[in-house]
Amino acid sequence: MVASLGGYRALAQGTPPSNVQATAATLAAPAQIAYDAAGNLYIADLNDNIIRKVDLAGIVTTVAGTGEQGFSGDGGAATSAQLDSPAGVAVDAAGNIYIADTHNQRIRKVSGGTITTIAGTGTAGFSGDSGAATSAMLSNPSALAVDSSGNLYIADTDNHRIRKIAGTTITTVAGNGEQGFFGDGGAATSAAIDSPNGVAVDASGNLYIGDTHNQRIRKVSGGTITTIAGNGTKTFSGDNGPAASATLARPRGLSIDAQGNIYVADSDNNRIRLIAGTNIKTVAGNGSQGFAGDGGPAVNAILDTPRAPAALSPTAFALSDTNNQLVRAVGPDGVIHTIAGENTGIAGGQGFSETLILSGASSDPFGSGSLTATFSNAGLTATGQVSLLDISNGSTSVASASLSGNVATISTATLSPGMHSLVASYSGDAFNPAITSSVFVLTVIPPPITDFTLTASGATTQSVNPGQTATFNFALQPQGGVLNTSISVTASGLPPGATAVLTPTTIASGSGATSLTLSIKTAPLKAANTPPPSPLRTPLLPMTAAVFLLPLLRNKRLRARFTSMPRTLLGILFVLLAGAATIGLTGCGSGGFFAQDPQSYTVTVTATATSAANATLQHTTTVTLVVQ
Structure with missing residues (x-):
């Protein structure tokens, strides 16, 4: 008693x-x-x-x-x-x-x-x-x-x-x-x-x-x-x-x-x-x-x-x-x-035999599974709810279920991947005191990351001049239709000084096929790439004219005509001939002073999926950018 x-x-x-x-x-x-x-x-x-x-x-x-x-x-x-x-x-x-x-x-x-x-x-x-x-x-x-x-x-x-x-x-x-x-x-x-x-x-x-x-x-x-x-x-x-x-x-x-x-x-x-x-x-x-x-x-x-x-x-x-x-x-x-003192879920006090035992598999895949809470108290039938609490860090309610025949089956589907310390808690009824079970340790196994492909769509090679923008398109396709984790997307291998805008940079869990764009704005020519001083500038002009006119002055007939020309007209002719010579010289050679050799860059786009358990899955694809 x-x-x-x-x-x-x-x-x-x-x-x-x-x-x-x-x-x-x-x-x-x-x-x-x-x-x-x-x-x-x-x-x-x-x-x-x-x-x-x-x-x-x-x-x-x-x-x-x-x-x-x-x-x-x-x-x-x-x-x-x-x-x-x-x-x-x-x-x-x-x-x-x-x-x-x-x-x-x-x-x-x-x-x-x-x-x-x-x-x-x-x-x-x-x-x-x-x-x-x-x-x-x-x-x-x-x-x-x-x-x-x-x-x-x-x-x-x-x-x-x-x-x-x-x-x-x-x-x-x-x-x-x-x-x-x-x-x-x-x-x-x-x-x-x-x-x-x-x-x-x-x-x-x-x-x-x-x-x-x-x-x-x-x-x-x-x-x-x-x-x-x-x-x-x-x-x-x-x-x-x-x-x-x-x-x-x-x-x-x-x-x-x-x-x-x-x-x-x-x-x-x-x-x-x-x-x-x-x-x-x-x-x-x-x-x-x-x-x-x-x-x-x-x-x-x-x-x-x-x-x-x-x-x-x-x-x-x-x-x-x-x-x-x-x-x-x-x-x-x-x-x-x-x-x-007895510690197997006994409510406490002399003469009581009330127990609450939490049982089930020690590990379950994420999103599924349940545990069974079994109550007993000298043959009495308990009524009401049993709550499942996660005491891994504080005390958090997971789920609850009604007792039926002194047994409650409680879902663990909402638990995140990892290890959880769980207890069952019964609030009692008119004939049975409240009681909490001993700790049950459950490991929730994270699901495998949904695989996906990442490919370039459209042109995979583009050429632009310095300061211009190139835009590439990509397609990310989950296997099975939708992603079960989020994906982050990055780009690397850009030309020096270039800036990139990648849209989107994050693809949410639950997404299906997704299109991405990468816009790369190249840097303009720097001051260091400006051409050297022109031969038209004053210090080089006489020398240029002399080099061009020297063969002409050896012709006696032309020399006589130059001598009979008015001085003003002769000066104008001298400048025009020298300018023409300079332009001709400037046009010589491969590319001239303003040209630069085309540069080719391999740009890598990386998509990384990360699970709740910090597992990762990564795919990459590349495109080529030529700066002329």
């Missing part, structure tokens, strides 16, 4: 199994978690009213609590004692286990298997500072931390304080008991904090507080309190920037690694965030609420209200994925896995 406690599913009666593989065990609202020096993991299994241990072999055992809600057992075996909704756990260097026995308003200690109360009277309230911790009153203590000297720090949540037990004496080290926010830059004991749910201490003795309802992380150093993350607004922002400018949403548990990096359970943002130096980033969770992502990058995984992290090393940590009833871990490779 299943009951609900504090919004979480839990067994109404019975003891959870022990001495089984941790991933086969069931948890109920796992809260704070902690590693000991040997690497064993301790879990405050809140709604099961027990403290559990996962050893290095992955075997889970109960180390405190019977599973029955209540208070009993001090001075006896911890596994025979009763706890009430334990939310916090910590382990010191000697292996002693400390428990925030939340609804019993006590802090209890397990040493050598025996349990005792070390703080709290069992009555909710505030009293006892500077006196014996066992005579002090607490109010819903929810998180613990132990420093290197063995001092114990308590998030005394409903007293809005952080308290410290040194030896057997209790004191307040942060918070004045007033619910609110003020005091940054002043004495920590004069500051106001609001419902702290997280506490941690670093190797230097600095204290860190998950100031939950103030949406902040605060630090106490040398007795002075400051805010190091969060600006008081309950939302999500600021990744990869200054932590003090970022926003958080109900930050709860904290953990610090050996390098001083601070892990934060940003609970209502469904993320684990890391404060390194003064900057903040997400290290687990994509912000969506639900379950997905095991076996993939932690930053793409889906979490549900994580309550606490636990740093194992500077590159590995665990987290209590509270509403998924799991403990998950992230290794140095950034990949997330479930290490405690």
Whole structure:
């Protein structure tokens, strides 16, 4: 029989199994978690009213609590004692286990298997500072931390304080008991904090507080309190920037690694965030609420209200994925896995057997294929829709389908070529809770590129003078009628100084036969190609005339006639004869000074098709341009 406690599913009666593989065990609202020096993991299994241990072999055992809600057992075996909704756990260097026995308003200690109360009277309230911790009153203590000297720090949540037990004496080290926010830059004991749910201490003795309802992380150093993350607004922002400018949403548990990096359970943002130096980033969770992502990058995984992290090393940590009833871990490779609690799509909570399994071929051609989502829950028939989500980068809806006989077949035809991390998500109905499947990896195979031909149509050789334009025509013909990718077209091999206009330069996917034109405007003659000075110019004119007239002057009859001519007429005749001679000389030779040798250029037109997977197919054709 299943009951609900504090919004979480839990067994109404019975003891959870022990001495089984941790991933086969069931948890109920796992809260704070902690590693000991040997690497064993301790879990405050809140709604099961027990403290559990996962050893290095992955075997889970109960180390405190019977599973029955209540208070009993001090001075006896911890596994025979009763706890009430334990939310916090910590382990010191000697292996002693400390428990925030939340609804019993006590802090209890397990040493050598025996349990005792070390703080709290069992009555909710505030009293006892500077006196014996066992005579002090607490109010819903929810998180613990132990420093290197063995001092114990308590998030005394409903007293809005952080308290410290040194030896057997209790004191307040942060918070004045007033619910609110003020005091940054002043004495920590004069500051106001609001419902702290997280506490941690670093190797230097600095204290860190998950100031939950103030949406902040605060630090106490040398007795002075400051805010190091969060600006008081309950939302999500600021990744990869200054932590003090970022926003958080109900930050709860904290953990610090050996390098001083601070892990934060940003609970209502469904993320684990890391404060390194003064900057903040997400290290687990994509912000969506639900379950997905095991076996993939932690930053793409889906979490549900994580309550606490636990740093194992500077590159590995665990987290209590509270509403998924799991403990998950992230290794140095950034990949997330479930290490405690069932992770095969189980909705969570003791006594439930609801599953949602996504199955199908691991690869499909682009534009086709489907996956099958199969639901089961103790023989019940589910109704409604199952959605397929792509969590490869964020969370994107792919398609959905209705359940029929607890099976939904969902199309994957719209997925782009490449690898996709997919989950199925069911929203639930009146008899079946919502559930998300484990990740299914699907590879979409890109289609082959449609082949095509590229040919010149019309004249393939043209001759123009410098400065003139030649236009060539081409035809691109897809095989099978239409293209399945876009094609880009370019031209190369132009004459020096020439410009080209190619129309079109891009042919869209889905196009059929396409005509193209290439207009090439050649460069005009440059000044360097102008002819040399003409012989008609003044310095050469007398010499030209002399060369031409010299044979004539040897004729006595002509010489006599020239002598009898008037001087003016003789001068005119001289100029005309010299000009004629110059023109004749200019016309001699091959091409003269203005001519240039014809130049031939091979112009290449290239058409390149590129698929969505970046595969390419290329064809070329050439034409000849002669510049005369």
